[in-house]
Amino acid sequence: MSRNKIIAGNWKMNVKPSETAALVKGVAEATAAYSNVEIVCCTPAIDVPAAVAAAAGTPVGIGSENCHWEDHGAFTGEISTGMLLDAGAKYVIVGHSERRQYFGETDETVNKRARAAIAAGLTTIVCIGETLEERDAGKLNEVIERQVNVGLKDISAADCARLVIAYEPVWAIGTGRTATPDQAQEVHALIRATLAKLVGVETAETVRIQYGGSMKPGNAAELLAKKDIDGGLIGGAALKAADFAGIIAAASAAS
Ligand code: PGA
Numbered sequence: 313m314s315r316n317k318i319i320a321g322n323w324k325m326n327v328k329p330s331e332t333a334a335l336v337k338g339v340a341e342a343t344a345a346y347s348n349v350e351i352v353c354c355t356p357a358i359d360v361p362a363a364v365a366a367a368a369g370t371p372v373g374i375g376s377e378n379c380h381w382e383d384h385g386a387f388t389g390e391i392s393t394g395m396l397l398d399a400g401a402k403y404v405i406v407g408h409s410e411r412r413q414y415f416g417e418t419d420e421t422v423n424k425r426a427r428a429a430i431a432a433g434l435t436t437i438v439c440i441g442e443t444l445e446e447r448d449a450g451k452l453n454e455v456i457e458r459q460v461n462v463g464l465k466d467i468s469a470a471d472c473a474r475l476v477i478a479y480e481p482v483w484a485i486g487t488g489r490t491a492t493p494d495q496a497q498e499v500h501a502l503i504r505a506t507l508a509k510l511v512g513v514e515t516a517e518t519v520r521i522q523y524g525g526s527m528k529p530g531n532a533a534e535l536l537a538k539k540d541i542d543g544g545l546i547g548g549a550a551l552k553a554a555d556f557a558g559i560i561a562a563a564s565a566a567s
Contacts, residue, residue: 317536317563318476318520318543320352320437321550322377322405323359332359333366338553340370346557346564347371350543353550354405354437357391364400375403375435378411381421381428393432404429405437405545407463409482419462426463430471437476437522437545438463440503444483456499460506469515477503477521478545484525486547493534493541496523500540529558536566 327335336353343351354375355363363374380390396404406429407422422438429436440459442452460477467475479499481491491499500521508516523535524545535541543563549555 315518315520315542316348316350317567318350318352318522319546319556319560319563320354320375320403320405320476320478320522320543321546321556322408322524323353323355323550324377324410324547325356326551327355327359329359329362332362335551335553336363336366336370336372336374339556340367340372342553342557343372343560344370346560348567349560349563351560352403352435354403357396360396360399360401373402373435374400375405375437376401377405377408379404379406379425379429379434381424393429393434396434397432401434403435403437405439405478407439409439409441409480409485413482419459422459422463423465426475427466427471430467430474433474435474435476437478439478439480439524439545441478441480441482441485441525447481447483452499453502456502457506460503461510464507464510467511469511472511472515472519475519476543477507477519478524479503479521480524480545482525486526488526490526490531490535491523493538496535497538497540500538504540527559529555529562532559532562533566536563 352373357376406425411417442455446455520542522543522545527544528549
């Protein structure tokens, strides 16, 4: 099964609307040669319109970093999938570990957001991953299986066409400490096997699973060479077009 690699930037709370066009255009220019990779920039919601405008006519897709599950209503500070679509977004990240850690996200709320985003037609990147304490306590498999089973509950085989999973070990995010390619591959295989129990082996084989956590041009090739690693979710290295392009070049070569 060959899965088209997908490299997505997660800008987090780092880029202002006025700085957005330059970064998106820089990414589009630096990656024009890599047409075999799906390229995405997920930006703060307030940057989405500027990012969409800057990406027009390029293969770069634009997404947001979160969405709410309700269509509209009294949810101060939240953004709906309809608003994102109206602004031209095609992707959204849900369940990032920073949302879980600092904003009370649970597997249940991640599931609600993921189902709403997929139903709305957004390509939805669902993040999962264990903390260092969980890994050290021997709970890696248990945590990953729970995050897949609860986070992706009631997602159908048809929904999987718009599902991307990002495996991000929390201890590797923004720390410079990367999972080794073998460590990552082991968890990616577990994620795919767990997903297969929910949607069937054949469908699970089609779902892209990204690795995230200190991925950079220097380590991307060895991670992306692994059988079940189908892309990357990139934080720090997505903030400089040249670094982001270096990872996309590695994904292109690994395709
Ligand atoms: P990092 O972040 O690449 O800066 O480690 C990845 C992420 O949090 O998605």
